[in-house]
Amino acid sequence: MTTSSHALLAVLQAHGIDRVFLVPGESYLGILDALYDFPGIDAVTCRHESGAGFMAVADGRLTGRPGVALVSRGPGATNASIAVHTAQQDAIPLILIVGQVPRADLRREAFQEIDYQRMYGAIAKWVFEATDPGQLAEAAFKAIRIATSGTPGPVVLVVPEDLQQQQVAQPRWIARAHASTKPGDATLRELLRLMEAAERPLIVAGGGFEVPGGREALCALAETWHIPVALSFRRHDLFSNLHPLYAGELGLANPKNQIDAFRESDLILALGTRFGDITSQEYSFPDLPRPSQTFVHACADDHMVGLHFAPDFGLVCNPVELARALTPAAGPPIPQARPAWARRLQDIREAFTAWPQRKAEDGIDFAQVVRAVRQQASEDAIVCVDAGTFAAPVYRHFGFVPPQRLMSPLSGTMGYGTPAAIASQLRFPGRQVICMVGDGGFMMTGNEMIAAVERKLPILFILANNASYASIRIQQELHYPGRTVGTSLFNPDFEKIARAFGMQAQRIVRPEEVAGAVAMGLAGGGPRFIEVKASLSVTLPERRS
Numbered sequence: 001m002t003t004s005s006h007a008l009l010a011v012l013q014a015h016g017i018d019r020v021f022l023v024p025g026e027s028y029l030g031i032l033d034a035l036y037d038f039p040g041i042d043a044v045t046c047r048h049e050s051g052a053g054f055m056a057v058a059d060g061r062l063t064g065r066p067g068v069a070l071v072s073r074g075p076g077a078t079n080a081s082i083a084v085h086t087a088q089q090d091a092i093p094l095i096l097i098v099g100q101v102p103r104a105d106l107r108r109e110a111f112q113e114i115d116y117q118r119m120y121g122a123i124a125k126w127v128f129e130a131t132d133p134g135q136l137a138e139a140a141f142k143a144i145r146i147a148t149s150g151t152p153g154p155v156v157l158v159v160p161e162d163l164q165q166q167q168v169a170q171p172r173w174i175a176r177a178h179a180s181t182k183p184g185d186a187t188l189r190e191l192l193r194l195m196e197a198a199e200r201p202l203i204v205a206g207g208g209f210e211v212p213g214g215r216e217a218l219c220a221l222a223e224t225w226h227i228p229v230a231l232s233f234r235r236h237d238l239f240s241n242l243h244p245l246y247a248g249e250l251g252l253a254n255p256k257n258q259i260d261a262f263r264e265s266d267l268i269l270a271l272g273t274r275f276g277d278i279t280s281q282e283y284s285f286p287d288l289p290r291p292s293q294t295f296v297h298a299c300a301d302d303h304m305v306g307l308h309f310a311p312d313f314g315l316v317c318n319p320v321e322l323a324r325a326l327t328p329a330a331g332p333p334i335p336q337a338r339p340a341w342a343r344r345l346q347d348i349r350e351a352f353t354a355w356p357q358r359k360a361e362d363g364i365d366f367a368q369v370v371r372a373v374r375q376q377a378s379e380d381a382i383v384c385v386d387a388g389t390f391a392a393p394v395y396r397h398f399g400f401v402p403p404q405r406l407m408s409p410l411s412g413t414m415g416y417g418t419p420a421a422i423a424s425q426l427r428f429p430g431r432q433v434i435c436m437v438g439d440g441g442f443m444m445t446g447n448e449m450i451a452a453v454e455r456k457l458p459i460l461f462i463l464a465n466n467a468s469y470a471s472i473r474i475q476q477e478l479h480y481p482g483r484t485v486g487t488s489l490f491n492p493d494f495e496k497i498a499r500a501f502g503m504q505a506q507r508i509v510r511p512e513e514v515a516g517a518v519a520m521g522l523a524g525g526g527p528r529f530i531e532v533k534a535s536l537s538v539t540l541p542e543r544r545s
C-alpha cells in the first residue's frame with residue numbers, strides 16, 4: 001500500500017519525469033508532502049504560477065516528456081492558465097496538477113473553488129477531476145498518454161485535498177511506446193514517383209521533427225532529393241538556416257516575392273506540421289481548400305491532416321518515419337530544373353535575412369545586439385526569447401544551425417522568455433543559454449530570474465529597454481498614426497534590479513559597447529544581465545508627414 005499522492009508521483013517518475021515546477025498552496029499539501037519522498041524529482045520553487053507553467057512548457061519542449069507544474073486551486077490555477085494556453089498553441093506536452101477544495105465542498109462555490117472542466121475545457125486536451133483516491137495513478141498515466149499523443153498539448157489533473165493522502169494499492173501503470181506508423185508500400189511508391197517527377201517541390205516541415213533524430217531525418221530527405229525546406233512558424237531550429245536548401249520560415253513577415261515563389265511549387269510535402277494560420281499566411285498559402293500543387297500532408301494527428309487544405313495524400317503517420325522511408329540509400333534521379341529552383345528560393349531567403357545596416361539616434365538598434373549574440377554564441381546555444389518587436393531580428397536574421405535551439409512561444413505570449421531560460425539551463429547545465437526579453441515582458445515574469453541566482457545558472461539575460469510596448473506601438477502608428485495611448489513605459493532601474501537579485505549587471509547605451517558586453521555576458525560563472533538602451537525609432541514605421 002502507498003498513499004494516493006505517492007502513487008501519482010510514482011507513475012510520473014516511472015515515465016521519466018524528474019522535475020516539477022511549483023508555487024505551493026494549501027490545497028495540495030498532501031501532494032507536496034509526498035514529493036518529500038521523491039528525491040529524484042527536482043522541485044523548482046517559482047514566484048508566480050505563470051512562471052512555473054512557462055518553465056514546465058519549456059521543459060516539455062526540450063524533453064518531449066510532459067512538463068509538470070503544480071499549483072494551488074483558484075488563484076494559483078488562474079495564474080497558471082497562460083501556460084496551458086501556450087502549451088496548446090505550441091503543441092507541447094504539459095501536465096498541470098491543481099489542488100482542489102474537498103469533495104464535500106465541490107460545486108458549492110466554496111472558497112477558491114473553480115469548476116476546472118469548464119474553465120480549462122476549451123484549451124486543455126483533457127481535464128480530469130478525481131473523485132476517488134484510487135484514480136490518481138491511472139489519471140497520471142492517462143495524462144502522460146494524452147499530453148504526448150497526436151498533437152501534444154496540455155492536460156489538467158484536479159485533485160481534491162481530502163483524497164491526496166489516502167491509502168491505495170501500489171500503481172502498476174506503465175506506458176509502452178506505440179508502434180510507429182508509416183504509410184504502406186503502395187503509397188510510398190506513389191510518393192517516390194511524385195518526388196522524382198516534381199520540378200519545383202517544397203518541403204514544409206513542422207514540430208513533428210522536434211524529436212531525437214528528427215532533424216537528421218529531415219536534412220537527409222532534403223539533401224537526397226535536393227528539395228528546398230521551408231519551416232513552419234517559429235520552428236527555425238529544425239533545419240540549418242544557412243543550408244543552401246533552406247527556403248525560410250513561414251512566419252509573420254515573409255516578403256511577397258518569397259510567398260509568390262512558394263506558390264509556384266508543383267509539389268508540397270507538408271510534414272509534421274499543423275499548417276496553421278501563420279504558417280499558411282492566414283490560410284492563403286497554399287490555395288484553400290484545394291491547393292493548386294500536389295499536396296501531401298503527413299501528421300501524427302488525424303484531426304490535423306487535411307483540416308484546412310484538402311490533400312492529395314493525407315497521411316496520419318509519424319513524419320520522421322515517413323521522411324526516413326522516403327530517403328533511399330542511393331541518390332534518386334533529380335529533374336534538371338530543380339537546382340535552379342532551389343537556388344532561386346535560396347537567393348530570396350538570403351536577401352530577406354541579410355543583416356540590416358540602420359542608424360539609430362535614440363539608442364542601440366537591437367538587431368546589433370542579436371548579431372553580436374549570433375557571432376559569439378556557441379554551436380549548441382539555446383536562445384530563449386520573449387514576445388516583442390526586439391525579437392524580430394532573432395527570427396529574421398539569426399540563422400540557427402542545429403543543435404542550436406530557439407525557445408520561443410508560438411502563442412506569442414509575453415513572459416515566456418525568462419522562465420524558459422531557467423528551465424533550459426536546468427535541463428542542459430552544460431549548454432550556453434541566452435535569454436532576450438523586452439522591458440514589457442521582463443516585468444511580467446522577470447522575478448523568476450532569482451532561480452538563476454539561487455542555482456548559479458550561467459544564463460545571459462539581455463533586456464531590450466525601449467521604454468515601450470513597442471510591438472503594439474508599431475501597430476498604433478500603422479493604423480492610428482500619431483495617436484499612441486497605453487504603450488509608453490515608465491521603467492525602474494533594471495541594472496539595479498539585477499544587482500539586487502545578486503547578478504552581475506551592466507547597462508549599455510552605445511553601439512560600440514555591444515560586442516564587449518556580450519562577450520563578458522557569455523563568460524559564464526553565474527547569471528549575468530545586460531540592459532540595452534534600445535532604439536524605439538528604428539522599429540517604428542516611417543511617419544507620413
Ligand SMILES: Cc1ncc(C[n+]2csc(CCOP(=O)(O)OP(=O)(O)O)c2C)c(N)n1
Pocket residue numbers: 387388389390391412413414415437438439440441442464466468469470471472
Ligand atoms: C501576456 C501578453 N499580454 C499582451 C500581449 C500583447 N503584446 C504583444 S507584444 C507586446 C509588447 C511587448 O513589449 P516589450 O516586451 O517591451 O517588447 P517590445 O515590443 O517593446 O520590443 C504586447 C503588449 C501578449 N502578446 N502577451
